[in-house]
């Protein structure tokens with residue numbers, strides 16, 4: 001059996017979503033965030049389709065090198081910077097822009113001769129993951145500007161709670177960033193997707209949209225469509241069996257679900273081995289012939305089962321959509337107790353990816 005399980009990546013939807021990002025911040029430049037293999041969509045394909053982006057943000061040097069080897073010309077920002085001095089050779093060679101978030105990195109720059117770099121200085125305004133405390137930032141900036149290794153410095157920070165539009169911690173973070181307004185830097189950046197779409201106070205010279213480019217909403221209890229975003233990934237498979245089972249018969253591992261009556265049960269060739277979350281409860285929908293149909297029983301590695309009582313005509317070979325066009329990934333993520341980011345990133349390598357432009 002060849003597996004019909006595949007992810008269709010709609011590059012036109014991706015470009016549409018970048019246009020929406022531009023409309024929300026017409027005066028800003030956009031650093032498209034494509035770390036983690038383009039949030040699972042294929043990093044190089046995403047970068048090529050987003051040729052209108054002003055820069056790309058990635059997590060690691062390996063990701064950045066893949067972009068350069070594919071001929072991507074834009075600025076590439078290393079969101080986690082570097083850890084060791086020898087990484088600077090790659091940063092120099094591939095003309096990457098590291099984020100400086102720790103004094104140890106400044107010491108490395110001061111001690112390692114080489115060309116002058118364009119870089120970013122990250123301020124910790126309250127996320128408490130990476131960054132320099134606001135009160136230490138002026139001194140760190142002075143050190144950088146005095147270092148022959150530094151050509152220019154842009155200032156950035158990252159929002160911790162912007163996905164919750166009710167949480168005014170975001171305003172507190174912006175206020176702390178504004179205490180650095182009189183520092184002499186080339187540019188500033190605050191907003192991720194949630195900042196761009198929901199917090200106009202976070203707009204500045206650069207925005208860094210990630211999840212919204214892939215069509216998912218950054219906000220809790222909302223879907224991308226509400227922001228005019230279009231889903232980029234549609235995850236599909238097919239029915240490989242339709243069986244009838246009697247009243248009270250258990251379905252799948254552990255028999256966690258039992259047939260309330262004699263009924264048809266469909267089997268779909270997708271499971272957690274493909275990245276579909278094992279934790280969704282019975283009742284989580286898939287799309288079959290455009291109709292929502294509930295999953296029953298536990299998701300297994302290669303398969304999951306459907307209640308076909310409302311689909312008397314369903315037959316082997318019918319296409320099933322797990323998320324994407326017509327079924328928001330945010331909804332499946334909520335059912336699985338996680339966020340769309342995780343589901344999109346975790347589609348596994350055994351799923352075939354096809355890239356389309358419509």
Ligand SMILES: *Cc1c(COP(=O)(O)O)cnc(C)c1O
Pocket residue numbers: 033035079158191192193194208209210211212218
């Ligand atoms: C991942 C990331 C982003 C993008 O965040 P989204 O919520 O996906 O828009 C922006 N900035 C930094 C520093 C990041 O790590």
